[in-house]
Amino acid sequence: MSTPQYKRIVLKLSGEALAGEKGFGLSPEIIKSVAEQVKEVVDLGVEVAVVVGGGNIWRGKIGSEMGMDRANADYMGMLATVMNSLALQDSLEQCGVETRVQSSIEMRQVAEPYIRRRAIRHLEKKRVVIFAAGTGNPYFSTDTTAALRAAEIEADVILMAKNNVDGVYSADPKMDKTAVKYDELSFLEVIQQGLQVMDSTASTLCMDNDIALIVFSIMENGNIKRAVLGDSIGTVVRRNS
Numbered sequence: 001m002s003t004p005q006y007k008r009i010v011l012k013l014s015g016e017a018l019a020g021e022k023g024f025g026l027s028p029e030i031i032k033s034v035a036e037q038v039k040e041v042v043d044l045g046v047e048v049a050v051v052v053g054g055g056n057i058w059r060g061k062i063g064s065e066m067g068m069d070r071a072n073a074d075y076m077g078m079l080a081t082v083m084n085s086l087a088l089q090d091s092l093e094q095c096g097v098e099t100r101v102q103s104s105i106e107m108r109q110v111a112e113p114y115i116r117r118r119a120i121r122h123l124e125k126k127r128v129v130i131f132a133a134g135t136g137n138p139y140f141s142t143d144t145t146a147a148l149r150a151a152e153i154e155a156d157v158i159l160m161a162k163n164n165v166d167g168v169y170s171a172d173p174k175m176d177k178t179a180v181k182y183d184e185l186s187f188l189e190v191i192q193q194g195l196q197v198m199d200s201t202a203s204t205l206c207m208d209n210d211i212a213l214i215v216f217s218i219m220e221n222g223n224i225k226r227a228v229l230g231d232s233i234g235t236v237v238r239r240n241s
Helices: 015-022 028-043 060-065 070-094 116-124 142-152 187-193 200-208 223-229
Strands: 008-013 047-052 099-103 128-132 157-162 184-186 212-217 235-238
Touching (some): 008 028, 015 028, 028 223, 047 070, 047 116, 047 142, 070 099, 116 142, 142 157, 142 200, 157 223, 184 187, 187 235, 212 223
Parallel strands (some): 008 157, 047 128, 099 128, 157 212, 184 235
Antiparallel strands (some): 212 235
């Protein structure tokens, strides 16, 4: 059996990735596929934490554009991530993977409160930990949550799983046929070129804490395992490319 390149990872899933082709709601087939791929990685002995977005249910930005108070709109988005987290937890446990959801907004009936030391203890016991409700603060994206939690739990890498692209391109490959895919980048290049990898707050946090990022497609089965084993897939973003 191949040797994993990382001991502890943070898997970042967009809400849209869980919706599949519909673009909204939840796709049972996609959630089951993600859970099975996560199980493959857990079976390798890798400690897995997950951060899920909520864009398949609600986006704070849309609410803000409708005239809603931005903070309220963002809190609604955080609740959407909790729904996605609970759905993923259920699917993982059906696969036989012990899982805990930790929420940045306290809701004891459905999830543990986020406590860093408890999260690390769960990981050490080979439980998957899903971080829900973002950072618990408006104006911060789930990309920033992934970077923050990765720094807090001392993860080796962030795996950013995308549903509509297989890496980082110079432009939107669907709109621009001349777009070039990058194999490696630095976070400084991502920020300077305005590449749509993650928001600037998250990129800066990763750069400052020397956390590597791998951007790849979730739609191909086994890609999470390939990334963990160090196979050349997607785009790798580091402090220095």
